[in-house]
Amino acid sequence: ALQARGHTVAMTGDGVNDVLALKDADIGVAMGSGSEATRAVAQIVLLNNSFATLPSVVAEGRRVIGNITRVATLFLVKTVYSVLLALLVVCWQVEYPFLPRHLTLLSTLTIGIPAFFLALAPNTERARPHFVRRVMRYSVPGGVVAGTATFVMYLIARHHYTGAGSLEAETSAA
Known part of the structure; x- marks a missing residue:
């Protein structure tokens, strides 16, 4: 009932x-x-x-579910960011802004280390339904903002260092 x-x-x-x-x-x-x-x-x-162990079981379950949500959001932000950046590079027909060594360092600092600490963080938040919807609600806008900001800054830097008065023009005249 x-x-x-x-x-x-x-x-x-x-x-x-x-x-x-x-x-x-x-x-x-x-x-x-x-x-x-x-x-x-x-x-x-x-x-x-003993029923006395149930509160700690529930607390551990909440911690695990909450931290999985946090880490999933972090990984999906990077995925949205990467896909958007790749699409923008193709649409504008410019070189990809990162070399593989840059991506390794970027992934370590923005995904690897934070995900490690997020996975182990305490969390007492109750488990809520609609996991995918909650994760997407934060990861899509975050990835779009990060991807757009990175691409715009890349275009500005690219123009500054390859246009008139660029670093190459200054160093070759010397």
């Missing part, structure tokens, strides 16, 4: 008679000393038979 009204339902049990209820519940919690069938059906098995 609670599930029909949109509530999340948890069920605990330790015997074979609890298997169907554990299976139908959104979250099935079995006792470690319970039957093998009950432990096989449950999503969570309390090995020490």
Whole structure:
């Protein structure tokens, strides 16, 4: 009845008679000393038979889900940024602004190190539905801003260093 009204339902049990209820519940919690069938059906098995461990289990689950969302957003920002930059370079028919060694350093500083710390950060935020929508809501605008800003600055620098009065013209006249 609670599930029909949109509530999340948890069920605990330790015997074979609890298997169907554990299976139908959104979250099935079995006792470690319970039957093998009950432990096989449950999503969570309390090995020490203590409900006192559940708050830490929930906290760890929230941390993992929240940090996966953060890291996914970071990676998708870079993906949108990279795709947009590649498309802009093709449309304007200019050279790609980065060499492979630049991309390695850029990826390390903007993705690798931050993703490491984001994955390990504490997070007490409740898990929310619509993972893809939430990640895209932040990553697409962030990637578009980063890609556009990078391309505009590249065009400005390219014009400054290859146009009249550029660095090449100044050094070749000397």
